[in-house]
Amino acid sequence: MFQAVDISHPRALFFLVRDIENVLEFFAKLGIDSLPSATDFFNEITGLNMDPDNNLLVQVENFEKDNRNAQLRYDKANPADMELRLYDAEVALTNEDPAESYN
Numbered sequence: 001m002f003q004a005v006d007i008s009h010p011r012a013l014f015f016l017v018r019d020i021e022n023v024l025e026f027f028a029k030l031g032i033d034s035l036p037s038a039t040d041f042f043n044e045i046t047g048l049n050m051d052p053d054n055n056l057l058v059q060v061e062n063f064e065k066d067n068r069n070a071q072l073r074y075d076k077a078n079p080a081d082m083e084l085r086l087y088d089a090e091v092a093l094t095n096e097d098p099a100e101s102y103n
Contacts, residue, residue, distance in 0.1 A: 014057065014061065
């Protein structure tokens with residue numbers, strides 16, 4: 001059974017942490033030794049920088065409460081602005097126009 005959570009959901013990151021923990025537990029039961037920590041995995045997926053020495057769920061709850069949902073709600077209400085912001089970020093990061101091959 002598959003599930004999805006809209007990124008503007010107020011508990012989206014909490015659900016992601018729960019899913020990460022379940023995935024890591026599954027592979028640990030299979031005997032995979034070289035698994036990342038839940039925090040490292042979360043940071044890789046989200047691009048955030050949670051402290052591996054502190055409780056991940058507490059950090060995520062504080063982050064969600066403090067700022068993440070405000071940007072996501074804005075992005076959901078203004079998808080063209082979000083796309084332009086992401087496009088500009090990609091151009092700044094790669095110094096290439098991702099749309100150039102389509103023109």
